[in-house]
Amino acid sequence: MSMSHNSWAPLPPPPGTQPSYAAMVASESTRKASREERPNIIQGTPAYTPVQVRQSFNYPPTQAPQFVHVAQYPQLSPVAVPEKPPAKKKIEWPASVRSYVQRAFDPSNLYPDVPRADMEAKLKATISSATETDTLTSIDWDNLPLPQDMVRTERAALAQPSxxxxxxxxxxxxxxxxxxxxxxxxxxxxxxxxxxxxxxxxxxxxxxxxxxxxxxxxxxxxxxxxxxLPDGLSTKAxxxxxxxxxRQRRFDGGYKSTYKESPVLDASSGPVVGRCQDLEKRYFRLTSAPNPDHVRPEPILKQTLDFLKKKWRKESNYSYICDQFKSLRQDLTVQHIRNKFTVEVYEIHARIALEKGDLGEYNQCQTQLRALYAQKLGGNPIEFKAYRILYFIHTCNRTALNDVLADLTIAEKDELAIKHALSVRSALALGNYHRFFRLYLDTPNMGAYLMDMFVERERLAALSNICRAYKPHVKLRFITEELGFESDAEAAQFICAYEGGRELLEEREDGILLLTGKTGGMFDVAKNAAFKKIDIKGQI
Structure with a gap:
């Protein structure tokens, strides 16, 4: 197809060259011809919509206001508003009903076996039933049984045989x-x-x-x-x-309960006044009200205390002394005697129990002494507070020990016995076994008896540390001095008491040696076993 040469646009000049003036004129004539050939689309058509000038805020009468079409949504049915319940009609209670209610609540008509709640529930049910059935005026309320009588009747009906x-x-x-x-x-x-x-x-x-x-x-x-039973099985059940x-014999009556109700002591009559004149009396646990003929008065009890102190110094029979002191304490309790003499009795019994290692009786006395000291009745509260600190160290009861320390005053902390007990606690808390055994050898009062109860486990703990720190051996004399033994023989006996302890002692020219390098974990095992369980009877 042949095309006119003028329809082709002039070729652009090669890159890097300037276009000629003739080329630029030709390009401009081409753009004018293309504009003349386009139809005049927007000629005669304004580029805006003509709007009449508004003279007021009202719409023209000939032009209706144009509104934007909004989608129509389905209409919801109106929610039914609940009607208010009709007001309750005020009930006029007949005089007979009022009289019936008064008779029901009259104390003379109440029964101890009918709870008030059951009676009120029955009364409410009776009146409500009469109201619903509209029989308030037709019921003979004067002869109608009271609600408590109705409850009794219903119970009797349920108990009837079926x-x-x-x-x-x-x-x-x-x-x-x-x-x-x-x-x-x-x-x-x-x-x-x-x-x-x-x-x-x-x-x-x-x-x-x-x-x-x-x-x-x-x-x-x-x-x-x-x-x-099948073959091959024993006939034994x-x-x-x-x-x-x-279980079958229990239902048949083969087992009979041996429980007996504990007697109730009559405390309304006040304390017992003893009339017994015996100095010695065995202790029996009370199962009934105390008999004044078996109770010793306070003057006789003071004579009994002097007699028991002489008896203890002479014979030291703890079973007898403990039984007599428990009987003495019982006579003080049933007569409500709480004075300086009572404190003295409990303190002496506590010291004797400590000396014999009877923590059960000591704890009972210590508990009573705390209450007596709180009443400011005299005695030696500083001494027994120090014992209490050492006791809680023995039982590893850190909670109770902290409570005791919190109750101490500044003046009490300066007392010799309490200062010693606090030093013992501090030495054990720091692991300073050297200071602990120095305090053990210089214990005031009777605190050494309490420390004797836990000194063995502390010696095991110290010996375990020494065997790890001193290698390959250490002199037995060093062990004796550090662990508070009285002699080398006692220290050697303590070591030999454990399995394999004899092989750890070796006699040389310079003395007996403890071969710490061969102990292994022997003393660690013994220490853990000593701290594992503390068997305390009658703990506070």
Whole structure:
């Protein structure tokens, strides 16, 4: 197809060269020709919509206002507003009803076995029922039983025997008989005959409970002890069978409760005034009100204390002394005697118990002494507070120990006994066994008896540390001085008391040596066993 040469646009000049003036003129003429050939689309058509000038805020009468179309949504049905319940009609209570309520709450008509709540509930139910049935005026309220009488009547009706089917007829039997049905079935004493069941029970010859009981061929329950066992098994009843027999005997009355209600002492009459004149009296636990003829008055008790102190210095029979002091303390308790003499009795008994290592009696005395010291009755509270700190160190009761330390005053901390006890606690807390055993050898009062109870475990802990720090050996004399032994023989005996301890001691020219390098974990195991459990009787 042939095309005119003028229809082609002039070629652009090669890159890097300037176009000639003729080329530029030709390009401009081409653009003008293309503009003349386009149709004048927008000629005669304004580029905006003409709007009449508004003279007021009202719409022109000939032009209706244009509104934007909004999508229509389905209309929701109006929510029904609940109507207010009609106001309750005020009830005019008849005078007979008011009188009936007053008689019901009259104290002379109340019964101790009918709780007030049950009576009020029955009264409310009675009046509500009459109101609903519109019989308030027709009921004879003057002769109607009171609600407490109705409760009693209902209880009596429930306690009446219920009828049961026996031998083809109904007979009445107590309610408690049904509760004993299990024992009767197990004993073979069930009087019910299967053939005499009522017609509606003829298809089921056994009850639900009977289905779980193994019956003998004769129809009675099979005794568990005589139940035949498979071949190869012993005829001896198993453990579960023996337990079943025990339960059966319990229902049969084979076991009888030995519980007896504790006697109630009459404290309304005041403390007992003793009339007994005996100095010595054995201790018996009271199971009834104390007899004044068996109680010693305070003057006799003071003579008894002097007698017991002489007896203890002479014979040192702790079983006898402990029994006599417990009897003495009991006589003080039943007579409500709490004075300086009472404090003296408990302190002496506590010291004797410490000397013999009886922590049970010591703790009982210590507990009473705390209450007596709180009443400012005299005695030696500083001494026994120091004992209490050492006691809690022995039992490793850190909570109680912190409570005791919090109660100490500044003046009490300066006392010799309490200062010593606090130093013992500090030495153990820091692991300073050297200072601990120096304090052990210089303990005031009778604190050494308490420290004797835990010094062995502390020696094991110190010996375990020495064996790790001193290698390969250490002199036995060093162990004696550091661990507070009285002699080398006592230290050697302490080491040999543990398995393998004899092989650790070696005698040389310069003395006996402890071969610490061969101990291994022997003393660590012994230390852990000593700290594992502390058996305390009568702990506070």
């Amino acid at each position: 009828p049961r089917w026996v031998n083809g007829r109904f007979i009445s039997s107590p309610v408690s008989q049904s509760k004993k049905r299990k024992s009767q079935v197990l004993d073979g004493k069930d009087e019910q005959d299967v053939s005499s069941n009522p017609p509606w029970r003829t298809t089921n010859t056994h009850t639900g409970f009977e289905d779980r009981v193994t019956f003998a061929p004769n129809g009675g329950p099979l005794n568990v002890a005589t139940k035949p 198993s453990k579960s069978q023996k337990n079943l027999e025990k």
